[in-house]
Amino acid sequence: MNHQGTKTPRLLLPWCLGVLVVILPFLVKSPYSMHLLVMAGIYVIATLGLYFVVGLCGQFSLAQGAFFALGAYGLALLQQKLHFPSVFALLGGALLAALFGLVVGLPTLRLRGHYLAMATIGFGEIVYLTLKNWIWLTNGPDGLNIRRPFWPGSVMAYDRIYYFVVVAVAVAAAFAAIRVRRSWWGRALLAVRDNELAASSLGVATTRVKVYAFMASAFLGGLAGAMYAQAETYISPDFFNFDLSIMLVVMLLVGGRNSVGGAVAGAILLGFLPEWLRFLKDYYMLIFGALVTMLMIVMPNGLAGLWRKAVSSKQ
């Protein structure tokens, strides 16, 4: 940290990335790639949420897809049934997800490891079935169309503006995650992760800090879901299935669960991977599966782990 020599490149890199993030939407030509950029930003937000539970707190949650869904449907229903303005509906969707995070977290976070993983799968399944079958509320499998908050005249222009909204939220979420990690709460979470018994003997209210982490995770998951709804302008239950939860967890693990930068990198990489590997066609998912297994073997700490290794070996 105190090395004068390493300070310059360390500052240079974020600036370059920042400039790239700003000019990227003006480099892409097709509406399709533009939309992918928006989606990648949305995945970043959801994965950052997961970072609170899995990364900081060491709990394995497979419910992030469900919170994503709650945020999306929360926004849609607040808009359509209660006529909330877009911004409030967006926040409302995220808060609804956080509320569910509290309701689910309170009883289940006493569980650990595989048990919690299973309970979160169960929760996700129940949310999915409800979205599908409560047709009076959610319009069931036909899904809901979402009003765009503004309309600049073309899909491309809309996505380009919305991209900056997503990036702003993602950057804010990343900074929040970094701040939290350095706060008392963050240290308490890490203590719970490393040894729950020791943490509680040191006066950490373990269940309470875990529930807060779960709520923060649900809030960001819900926010991402609500933004997905506005970006996609259409939602239906089949997107929010178990595979989405798995995808978000894998994004975090590939990036490196112990690092905010890793969460961001993992989400971007896996957000684009299906497109880059589209030439593989039928073989894509096969190779994706093999990659997931291999990544865990070759780099258990994800991209962030590789990066740290590369930096430390340079010094």
Place this chain on the structure above:
Amino acid sequence: MLCLAGVSLAAEPVRIGIVTELTGKNALAGQQARRGAQLAVEDITGEGGIHGRRFEVVIEDSASNNAGAVNAFNKLAARGDLAGLIAPLRSTQVLAALPRINEIGLPTITGATNELITRLGCRWIFRNRTNDGLAAQLAVVYAVKKLGARRIGILHDTDAFGTGGRSALTNALRDLYNIEPVAVENYNTGDRDYTGQLLNLRNAGCDLVISYCTNEPDIGLILRRYRQLGMPYKWLGSPSSGTSISLNITRRAADGIYVFTDFSPERATPRGPTYRAEFRRRFGMDPDLAATQIYDALQLFAQALRRVAGRAAGQSASGIDPEALRQALLETRHVGVAGPFYFDQYGNGRHDEVIATIENARQKPLEIIDESAIRREPLPAGSIPPAPPYARWATAGQLVLEGIALGSIYALVALGFVLLYNAANLVNFAQGELVMVAGYLLATLATRIGPLPGLLVVLAVMAAGSVVFRRCTYDPIAELAARDFTAFIVTTLGASIFLKNLARLIWGAEPALVDSPFGHGSLEVAGIFMPTHEAGIVAITAAALTALYIFFQRTMVGVRLRAVAQDRETAGLMGIPVKKMIAIAFAGAVLLGGLGGVLLAPVYFVHPEVGSAVSLKAFSASIVGGFGSVPGAILGGLLLGVAEQLAGAYISQAFRDGIAFVLLILVLIFKPSGLFGEKSGERA
């Protein structure tokens, strides 16, 4: 300059963009669609293309889901060189993509039948099939007028197609005859068991059931069960009940049912015979709905294009003015392979249905009915006969039996989880895919060497395969896994995705059928029907559990395994080779999963997703019973199997899978050690 532009324009092909399901759960339909498109392109080219311009298609994948469909349309939109589009067959995907289709502003033909699609104000969408509203009216007319049905029940999928069909049927019954369905039952796509619904329909005293089922594997199993249970009502099914895929599943079980469909493979149309002969010659199979819908859609486009291709195209890069093409489509009259087409103001292009029956596992068209048959003729009050009485206890008994058979399979798979968990504190997220692979292996072998020898070979292969599985998912991370339980979850999640897609590549998306060594009949005792295969499941499970008990109690290896489960470190210090024991546990877990798979295969057939559902349930069952406990896994499995059946029949079929998880979460909260287990909630 103008002349040059004309020449280069003439050299430029006319392109139609197609969005279909090349990957994902409906990949089979996408494959057929691609074949239909291929034949259409060749035929249109053979007829001289579009005024000398070549005719081409560009296919994009919807990955069988809504977001994928929207993405695919975005991609096609970005090309800018297309003259028209073909949207997927699934209503839910088309509804999702409709705003995009509207923005793109090109004439788009779809085969999706949900009525809403052409009613939402999108002027670019055309449909070359009979919509659900009309189809339901025609089905109801046939049921009431020709089959004399009065107590009509409805069975539908909970997806967009099924729920749309349910409302259309209910509305048609009310509007035309002023009657209500006497029972409405539903299921979620891919549910594997339909006994509760079929019994409820009988108990409501239905004399005929109209089904709206999206996927062939579902309706295939429903009809098979309908026969095994000896249900007394007649059956009138939506198109999927009469396709070659579902008839291949049901074999003779579907004989005698009626099908209403806008696509009958045997329908005599001018183009039909040559098209079918060519399709068979090229691809070695009969063309289905997906192939024929695309073929007809492209022919419709070609007809309309030929009329506008010469005209000025305005700004369009494709050289075809979208507005002119739209107008030309509206004016097109064409008799395709599936039947006659003409578009009304909403873009609906088909206006008739074929009523067929099934004879010797083939569709036999009975008659064609069209709009002219629809008349409002309210039935007088009291024309609905009362429901015959039924025995409540027989229904409950049937459900419990069914639950025990299904629960036996949960128990076997759950034991696989417990074995690995006890030996090495691992939870295998690919357990379900081992079940699936075993099922596929049996499907492949059973037809060649018979079901029973096939079963033995599969178990041997699975035992050997367990070594590969362990080397790939556990050995490289063994040290890490001891500290961090997520490591093995991730490697097995990867393995699960890998195996599912490997199966899809090797065996295709079509569900593989397996003949049971116990046959597909059923034994009737006092009004309760027990399918012979399910009796076999219970017997084999009982035998396997006894063998396992003897293994654990009476053999050295079994005792050592139990020692490792109790305390790995101490067991190691006592000279028990822990690594070897873990290897044996892997073999055991894979074998138990495999046994579950081979027993499951003949009842529920095999497809790439079959394992995930079973393994999630089995894992829940083992937690409900008490994770880590052998009797807990068995009792938990049986309990869950029975609970699901009863809850499904008496509470809600649509939420049946959710009920299993509610049970799970309740147990986790109030008795984390499980109903039958020792306290182990703290172990993780």
